[in-house]
Amino acid sequence: MNGDDDPAEPRLHPEPRLPPEVSMHPETRAIRAGRTANDGSLSAPLWSTSVWTSPSIVAARRSATGVRAERFYTRYGNPTVRAFEEAVATLEGAESSLAFASGMGAVASVLYALCSPGDHVVAQRQIYGGTLQLLQMMEARFGIEVTWVDVTEPGAFAAAVRPGKTVVVWAETPANPRVAVADLHELGSIRGPFTVVDGTLAPPVIQRPLEHGVSLVLHSATKGIAGHNDATLGVVSGDADLVDELWRYAVLHGASASPHDALNALRGIRTLAVRTGRQCETALTLARHLATHRSVDRVHHPGLDEHPQHDIAKRQMDAYGSLFSFEVRGGADEAAAVCERVQVAQLATSLGGPETLLTVPAMTTHVGLSPDDRLLAGVTANMVRVSVGLEHADDLRADLDRALAGP
Numbered sequence: 429m430n431g432d433d434d435p436a437e438p439r440l441h442p443e444p445r446l447p448p449e450v451s452m453h454p455e456t457r458a459i460r461a462g463r464t465a466n467d468g469s470l471s472a473p474l475w476s477t478s479v480w481t482s483p484s485i486v487a488a489r490r491s492a493t494g495v496r497a498e499r500f501y502t503r504y505g506n507p508t509v510r511a512f513e514e515a516v517a518t519l520e521g522a523e524s525s526l527a528f529a530s531g532m533g534a535v536a537s538v539l540y541a542l543c544s545p546g547d548h549v550v551a552q553r554q555i556y557g558g559t560l561q562l563l564q565m566m567e568a569r570f571g572i573e574v575t576w577v578d579v580t581e582p583g584a585f586a587a588a589v590r591p592g593k594t595v596v597v598w599a600e601t602p603a604n605p606r607v608a609v610a611d612l613h614e615l616g617s618i619r620g621p622f623t624v625v626d627g628t629l630a631p632p633v634i635q636r637p638l639e640h641g642v643s644l645v646l647h648s649a650t651k652g653i654a655g656h657n658d659a660t661l662g663v664v665s666g667d668a669d670l671v672d673e674l675w676r677y678a679v680l681h682g683a684s685a686s687p688h689d690a691l692n693a694l695r696g697i698r699t700l701a702v703r704t705g706r707q708c709e710t711a712l713t714l715a716r717h718l719a720t721h722r723s724v725d726r727v728h729h730p731g732l733d734e735h736p737q738h739d740i741a742k743r744q745m746d747a748y749g750s751l752f753s754f755e756v757r758g759g760a761d762e763a764a765a766v767c768e769r770v771q772v773a774q775l776a777t778s779l780g781g782p783e784t785l786l787t788v789p790a791m792t793t794h795v796g797l798s799p800d801d802r803l804l805a806g807v808t809a810n811m812v813r814v815s816v817g818l819e820h821a822d823d824l825r826a827d828l829d830r831a832l833a834g835p
């Protein structure tokens with residue numbers, strides 16, 4: 429037995445602190461990233477196994493006690509999932525990433541890993557319905573205190589932090605479904621608590637929160653990153669030590685990513701820059717069109733001059749994202765009718781894929797909230813959320829016009 433086999437020595441994953449591709453443009457990173465274990469194969473091999481044989485009991489013990497063992501048991505780590513994690517880390521400019529079975533798997537693992545009873549959390553009001561409900565459950569059942577802040581108030585996050593007591597500051601930008609924008613520089617300047625940004629609405633080719641100094645960035649990779657509505661996946665990125673710490677909890681929580689979904693997401697990443705670029709362009713075209721439409725009361729899109737945080741968005745995003753919302757004149761029934769009348773776009777509750785999807789957040793993504801919480805989260809009954817896909821902008825514009833014109 430040599431020193432390398434010392435069972436007391438946990439084997440840390442052999443990874444450079446930052447992958448070399450991080451100096452390249454996002455488009456190049458998306459192509460180059462996550463190939464270290466490909467063995468010459470251009471596409472990542474699919475490791476469709478839950479378990480590996482061990483060469484010796486010492487090696488098995490080392491895997492069982494180490495951090496993120498690669499070929500031991502898929503809940504601990506899987507090379508296909510690892511390739512996806514490496515690709516995301518490269519895109520984010522992160523030392524390390526960790527994948528999960530869903531976006532909520534990532535959200536729950538991060539919150540459970542970092543929070544204990546008696547802790548204080550600062551959380552943005554305008555966030556994904558599932559995250560909001562989870563935090564409310566943690567408040568009620570686990571003795572965690574949450575201060576809810578309005579993302580549209582400058583300085584609100586920092587002002588709500590209680591030194592020595594606040595463990596997590598939770599933000600989402602842009603935020604579902606009113607596309608409110610949090611100031612990443614403000615969040616990155618907060619010292620003490622871990623600052624976590626859910627960046628699902630802005631994939632890392634257009635926004636990289638870690639560059640602004642936040643601790644962790646999280647995505648529902650189910651959305652834009654995988655990008656084809658064929659994978660359910662979450663991913664968290666940050667410094668290797670912190671991500672390893674999250675792993676120690678995550679391996680027990682068990683929301684580990686499927687290698688099949690990781691492979692689909694890795695394929696999605698190869699086209700992420702072109703897909704996102706086109707989707708953002710079309711979204712802005714449609715938002716501008718609807719902003720002057722007589723059947724629309726208001727359009728929420730961070731790229732419009734009238735958006736309250738347009739200047740912040742312009743500073744911290746390379747494009748404004750593929751998701752926007754609008755309020756239909758006439759109320760909730762008319763909003764529902766628009767979603768049911770479209771023929772090119774489709775009525776479905778997700779985002780970031782090739783198909784343009786419409787939904788009424790008050791009836792779907794935010795239906796689990798109390799009416800008061802819904803309004804505080806900026807969700808009105810007549811709001812339609814649009815996730816812009818890859819159809820031609822003219823066809824989508826004509827489709828929305830037809831749907832807004834009536835039956």
Ligand SMILES: *Cc1c(COP(=O)(O)O)cnc(C)c1O
Nearest residue numbers: 530531532533556628648650661
């Ligand atoms: C969809 C979504 C989630 C949850 O992700 P799942 O993959 O559905 O679990 C979290 N945050 C945001 C902003 C989302 O849009």
